[in-house]
Amino acid sequence: MHELGIAGGILDLVRMHVPAELGGRVRVVHVRVGEMAGVVPESLDFCFGAIIRDTPYEQAELVIERVPARAVCRACGSRFDLDLPRFACPACGDVGVEMVEGRELQVMYLELADDESGDRAASLAEEGAGVS
Amino acid sequence: MSIVTIERRLLERNDAIAAENRLAFEANGLFAINMVSSPGAGKTSLLERTIERLRDRLRIVVIEGDVQTDLDAQRVARYDVPVVQIVTNGGCHLEARLVNDALGRLELDRADLVVIENVGNLVCPANFDLGEAMKVVVLSTAEGDDKPLKYPGMFRNAAVLVINKVDLLPYVNADVGVIRSNARAVNPDLLIFETSCTNGAGIDEWCDWLEGRVEAAHA
Numbered sequence: 001m002h003e004l005g006i007a008g009g010i011l012d013l014v015r016m017h018v019p020a021e022l023g024g025r026v027r028v029v030h031v032r033v034g035e036m037a038g039v040v041p042e043s044l045d046f047c048f049g050a051i052i053r054d055t056p057y058e059q060a061e062l063v064i065e066r067v068p069a070r071a072v073c074r075a076c077g078s079r080f081d082l083d084l085p086r087f088a089c090p091a092c093g094d095v096g097v098e099m100v101e102g103r104e105l106q107v108m109y110l111e112l113a114d115d116e117s118g119d120r121a122a123s124l125a126e127e128g129a130g131v132s
Numbered sequence: 133m134s135i136v137t138i139e140r141r142l143l144e145r146n147d148a149i150a151a152e153n154r155l156a157f158e159a160n161g162l163f164a165i166n167m168v169s170s171p172g173a174g175k176t177s178l179l180e181r182t183i184e185r186l187r188d189r190l191r192i193v194v195i196e197g198d199v200q201t202d203l204d205a206q207r208v209a210r211y212d213v214p215v216v217q218i219v220t221n222g223g224c225h226l227e228a229r230l231v232n233d234a235l236g237r238l239e240l241d242r243a244d245l246v247v248i249e250n251v252g253n254l255v256c257p258a259n260f261d262l263g264e265a266m267k268v269v270v271l272s273t274a275e276g277d278d279k280p281l282k283y284p285g286m287f288r289n290a291a292v293l294v295i296n297k298v299d300l301l302p303y304v305n306a307d308v309g310v311i312r313s314n315a316r317a318v319n320p321d322l323l324i325f326e327t328s329c330t331n332g333a334g335i336d337e338w339c340d341w342l343e344g345r346v347e348a349a350h351a
Contacts, residue, residue: 002224002256009142017136027133031142036285038259085284085318095320099288103259105143110136 006039006105007047013107014057023056028063028111034104035069035084060110069102146260149228153263156235157246163349164246165342166226166264168286170279171252173272174296176204177329178338179247183211185339186245190346193243195234197226197251204249214238225256228263245346258285265349266291273297277310280318287318292325294338299328 010031018026029048033039041064048062069082073089074096080089082102088095141147157164167175176196183192194215196204205217216234218226231248240246248264250257258267269290271279274297280287287293293315295308308326315322325341327334 005223006142009145013138013140013142017138036288038255038285085281087284087288087318087320095317104141105259106141107138109138112134112136114134 003039003043004047004051007044007051010048010062010107011051011055011057014060014110017110018057018112020056022112024059025112025115026057026060026110027113029060030063030065030108030110032065032067032104032106032108034067034102035082036099036102037105039105041066065108067101067104069099071097071099073097143259143261146228149232150261150263153228153232153235154265155263156240157263157265158349160240160243161350162240162243162246163342163346164248164264165292166248166250166257166262166267167270168250168254168257168267168290169252169270169272170254170275173252173270173275174329175249175252175270176207178270178294178296178327179249180207180211181327181329181332181335182247182339182342183208183213185335186343187211187213190244190343191242192245192247193238193240195226195231195238195246195248197230197249199223199251214243220251224251224253225260226250226262227260231262244350245342254279254283254286258283258289265345268292268294270294270296271311271315273300273306273308273311274304275306276304277306277308277314280311280315284318287315287322290319290322292323295324295326297328297330298326298333299331 033041045062052058052060071082072079073094075094076092078091087097089097169175192213194208194213196217198204199220199222202217205215208215216237218230218234248262267290269286295311312324325334325338327338
């Protein structure tokens, strides 16, 4: 229900890493959304499309990697995908399980188109961002 | 194509401000709870009963979150406790920054217990840390006993469940035993109280526990 705000947060992070004059080169924004993050991917995609319209970044496409909820059983140590809303361990039945994945809400990386001169757009990424 | 690595959490700013709030609570020896529920479960009524019973022994301050109106703040202000109303204007949950702003308008050094009443919503508030010591989820019997399974995020992230409106049990299609077992299936560590703000059932147990936690936070 707050996907518009989350989409705004994604655009803020993109802006921090790619200045507006290079915004047109941002083609793909990869994000990870956990199954338990409380964010609906379809809604996030819709909101992102809406807020980048008429900005330098409007060619960007959001690619959402859904992270399944995973847990570790405190009793037997087994690691498993949760069958929500059940939190019991499928191996030993214990309910004392710790969720280790599934709350993610992260921007992972951007894909930028290179310009005609072959200049690598990524060389313009701001200091601190890993570039490959 | 070139790759620009970002690897940043989208809620990191919220979580950083929540950590600031938490430090402010701890520095003042305060116990802070974040009350969450669907609309109409009885958060404000439970808060009113709590203030009535504890106000002579504890200095309580309240932050009210609502999509619109200051009706809740008006209700709480009648008990002569400091209250700040946050109106989110459509926002479905409170965020740490809003609470941080509200804290600036409260005298934390003259308080023992901070109650943050979140926007009525069983989904979004689960994922936003405000700096509280714990989330208290209020579920009224009239909502049905399947809600912990349908909204696992909230029940998973809360430390305490208050099953409210137990006086309505004869009239509604809900079983407290089923609410309890469904809630524990999602979160086996949940501490559970049963209350009625209408006839006062269970309010003493809830308030005694809360007072104990406030004393522990002082220590």
